[in-house]
Structures are given as C-alpha cells and as structure tokens.
Amino acid sequence: MPHIVVIGAGIGGLTAAALLLKQGFRVTVLEASTYPGGCAGTFFHQGYHFDAGATLAGGFDANGPHTRLADKLGLEWNVSPIRDAAWVVHLPERKIHQYVDQQAWRDEYLTNFPYSESFWHRQERLAKISWDISIRDFPFPPATLDEALRLPLGLRLDTFSALPYLTRKFRGLLPKQTDAEFKAFIDAQLLISAQAVSDDADALYGSTVLDLPRRGVVHVHGGMGGIAETLVGWLRANGGQVCFRQQVARLDVKNNRVTAAHTNKGLSLQADAFLGNLTPWALEKLLGEAAPTSLKSEVRRRDPMWGAFVMYVGLDANIVDQSITHHQVVMDVNKKLGEGNSVFISLSPLDDESRAPKGFRTATLSTHTSVLSWDELHKKDPEAYEERKAEYAERLLNAAEHALPGFRKAAKLIMPGTPHTYEFFTRRPLGMVGGFPQTSLLRARSPRTGLKNLWLVGDSIFPGQSTAGVTIGAMRVAKLVQERIL
Numbered sequence: 001m002p003h004i005v006v007i008g009a010g011i012g013g014l015t016a017a018a019l020l021l022k023q024g025f026r027v028t029v030l031e032a033s034t035y036p037g038g039c040a041g042t043f044f045h046q047g048y049h050f051d052a053g054a055t056l057a058g059g060f061d062a063n064g065p066h067t068r069l070a071d072k073l074g075l076e077w078n079v080s081p082i083r084d085a086a087w088v089v090h091l092p093e094r095k096i097h098q099y100v101d102q103q104a105w106r107d108e109y110l111t112n113f114p115y116s117e118s119f120w121h122r123q124e125r126l127a128k129i130s131w132d133i134s135i136r137d138f139p140f141p142p143a144t145l146d147e148a149l150r151l152p153l154g155l156r157l158d159t160f161s162a163l164p165y166l167t168r169k170f171r172g173l174l175p176k177q178t179d180a181e182f183k184a185f186i187d188a189q190l191l192i193s194a195q196a197v198s199d200d201a202d203a204l205y206g207s208t209v210l211d212l213p214r215r216g217v218v219h220v221h222g223g224m225g226g227i228a229e230t231l232v233g234w235l236r237a238n239g240g241q242v243c244f245r246q247q248v249a250r251l252d253v254k255n256n257r258v259t260a261a262h263t264n265k266g267l268s269l270q271a272d273a274f275l276g277n278l279t280p281w282a283l284e285k286l287l288g289e290a291a292p293t294s295l296k297s298e299v300r301r302r303d304p305m306w307g308a309f310v311m312y313v314g315l316d317a318n319i320v321d322q323s324i325t326h327h328q329v330v331m332d333v334n335k336k337l338g339e340g341n342s343v344f345i346s347l348s349p350l351d352d353e354s355r356a357p358k359g360f361r362t363a364t365l366s367t368h369t370s371v372l373s374w375d376e377l378h379k380k381d382p383e384a385y386e387e388r389k390a391e392y393a394e395r396l397l398n399a400a401e402h403a404l405p406g407f408r409k410a411a412k413l414i415m416p417g418t419p420h421t422y423e424f425f426t427r428r429p430l431g432m433v434g435g436f437p438q439t440s441l442l443r444a445r446s447p448r449t450g451l452k453n454l455w456l457v458g459d460s461i462f463p464g465q466s467t468a469g470v471t472i473g474a475m476r477v478a479k480l481v482q483e484r485i486l
C-alpha cells in the first residue's frame, strides 16, 4: 500500500492521517513537539493542564465535522455537551448570553437588540446553506480538474439563493439601526472565527461562523488536547505511526515530487505522498531552494496572518466559581478590536478535576495581535519587548476582572505568551495563527503547493481556523490524496 507521511500532529494533520489510514494507506505522522494538537493542544505545567490556544470546541452536533469524523472512524470523543450558554459576551453596557437553545437565544437577542430579528433570520438561513454544503464534502476551492467537475454535484436549489451574497462583505447584512454595541458584538465574534471584522469578512462565511454557539459546543474532558490525543490513540490502535520529537528539517524534491522527509533526529522517510500541517511560510522555509515559484511568490505577496497574545492562569476556584466557562470581553466598543481591547477567556470546568490541583482551575486568555511589531521588538529591543509583554498582560487582566470580578485576586500563577512563544512551540513562522482572514470565498486557499505529491492541511487552507474548520479541510484533503495516489 502507498505510504503517506504527515508533517505535524495538529488537528488537520491527525484527521487527514486517520482518514487515509482508514482507506488502507500506510501512514506516519512526524511531530516536532512532545505532545499532539499544536494550537489546539493542552500542555502540563506545575500541576495545571493549560489549553495552549483553542479552548472552545464546536462542531460536535449531529452533522458536525467532529461527529461525522467519529462516525467514519468508529471512535468516541471524550466530551460532554454545553447546554446553557456557549459563552457570554461582556460589552461595557451589557452582557449577552450566547445560548445554545434557539428560543433562549432569540429571547436574548430581542431583549438586547430589538431591531435585529430579520438580520438573524437571514444569518441563520445563509448559515444553514453553508453547513449543508459542508456535509456534502464540497471540494472548495477545487485543487484539480476532477474536483472542479465535481463541484456542481454539491449544489442544491437553495445553494443558488446564496449566490447574490457571493461577493458581499458581512457589513452589508447588518441592520440599518446598527449601533456601536451591536457592531462590536458582531465584530468580536467574526474576529475570533473569520479572523476579520464585518467591514472585511465575507458575508457567507461570516453568517456561517455566527452560528457556532448553536452547532454542538462541548467540553472536552482533560482539555482541548483531548481531541488530538483521541486521534493519536486511534491511529496507533489501527496500525498508524505517530512519532513525537521528530521535527522535519528537510524535504528532498525530484521531478516536481517530494521523495523523502528528514528530521532533526536523523530519521529519513520515503513516501508516495506528503501532507504538510503547516502554513505556506513554514512550507516554503522547509523546501528552501526547491520551493516552487508559486509558493515563493505567495509568501512574498500575502499579508501576515494574525498572531495571539495569551495568558495562562492558575486560579483559586473558590474566588472564581463561575460555572459558565467561556467569556468574551470588549472593553471599548468605539475602538479597534484585538490588542487587548477584545479578549476571550476560558475557564476549565469546575467539575473537571484533571485540569488543576484541588481547589484550583485553569484559565486561558487571548487577544488578537499583529505579529510584525512583536517580532521586531523581540529581535531589536528585548527590554521594550518585556515591557510590552507586561503591558498586554495588564490589559488582559483588566478585561478578566471586568467579566469575572475577583479574577486578579484569584490568579495564583500567571504565564503570558506572545507570538514569539507560539513560533517557538508550534513552529509557525512569526507566530502567525488562526489561518487567513476569510474576506472572500473567491480568494479561498486550496491545499495545492505546486508540487505533485505534497498538499497542505490545517487552518491555512479553506475553510480555515478552528478544530471544526480544519477537520472539514482535512476530510477534503484525505479524499484528494486518495484520488491522486491510488
């Protein structure tokens, strides 16, 4: 059977690896780190299990990507559904609960934004069309002629009703009465899911991600890393190989094909096809001189992705005893989001004792930040870098105190992380995370790399970020590899 080497044990790499193993391929995953999951991993420090990046797990509803993957593989996730509010959005003047239950959610938005009903109806209709398309394994954007020819098979009558929105920005859907609070409420959610606010985000993509709270949000027992660990367990139990501490340092290329991967520990593997669970920048670096011209010009042309400033906090659970685990804060609705003005806070569930020493719980706080300024400071002015880190940590603590009074007093361990931290731990150049801003479906990135037997998987390809998003992308890549290799 053909051999597939997957570079990276993020959710995208592991999902594609598992599906290919299920199809009968021989599969080896090479992971640089000592644990799986990358940005959706959970790491251990001083008795705490901290989520490294992703904290909110969605897509576990009946037709959600994680459920469909579990059905295909015959595995079970160690998760329990969130039934009340998926998260609470804290604006300066009000709190909005993102209820899972549709009726409770309708009551909540009508109470807070009485003029917004028709907006939500349209958003739900467009979201339903997109989710239905994703269930049909739509190969978008097509990477081969076969995929292009198959595209029309995924269309249904209702798909055509979404066509007028194909080139529109999300701001075009906002109600006329939109005020600063409503815009900040919408923008904060678009930023974490589409990596762009309503002025730039694609209308259809934005509608789809606003549905997230009602699309199977769960607690993963032991932390988000449980998703990746379940996949590693499944791969190993079914004859796949997952090797940790094996950072791929070089790829051999001959006749426009990759022939072998070499790791920093001296392991060399030949294979019929390779998947890079990498950003285009990381792949270009890995290929060096052998990088195709298209890839070289792509990384020169593109703006960098967002980065994240994070804070991992060990909390006294007697002081912060809030049972709703996810909170999103916007400190000033008239200022740009990110850079500490919008912060996502996730607490470990009170009943998950595996996450922290007795009487404690973990919190992961994050805000979007632009990567270039951090990189410059880190290289040129270490003192200013440390000062900025301390200043951002203050901003995040202020936001947490606003949403969860007592947070500062409860914080017994605080570890801030910058884009540089992400670069170090996830090997993503400049610490760019979260995939490309989804500003236009017509510019969506396909898995192509310019080499015949090498494809990208993960949040750089459409539909982009989140464990649910990269799972959809990986399902499509696994199918593509199967068609090209067999």
Ligand SMILES: Cc1cc2nc3c(=O)[nH]c(=O)nc-3n(C[C@H](O)[C@H](O)[C@H](O)COP(=O)(O)OP(=O)(O)OC[C@H]3O[C@@H](n4cnc5c(N)ncnc54)[C@H](O)[C@@H]3O)c2cc1C
Pocket: 007, 008, 009, 010, 011, 012, 013, 030, 031, 032, 033, 036, 037, 038, 039, 040, 052, 053, 054, 055, 056, 057, 058, 246, 247, 248, 249, 277, 278, 282, 286, 308, 310, 366, 425, 426, 427, 428, 433, 434, 435, 457, 458, 459, 460, 464, 465, 466, 467, 468, 470
């Ligand atoms: C702060 C933050 C908050 C987020 N919040 C959420 C959230 O709440 N919910 C959600 O669903 N998503 C969230 N996301 C997004 C989500 O985490 C990512 O989109 C997703 O996990 C990315 O998966 P990936 O497959 O692209 O792989 P990555 O996570 O990028 O993992 C790639 C893996 O490849 C390994 N690797 C890299 N280079 C090499 C090499 N040369 N050799 C071997 N191994 C290599 C890395 O070590 C890593 O383990 C968040 C992300 C961040 C940063």
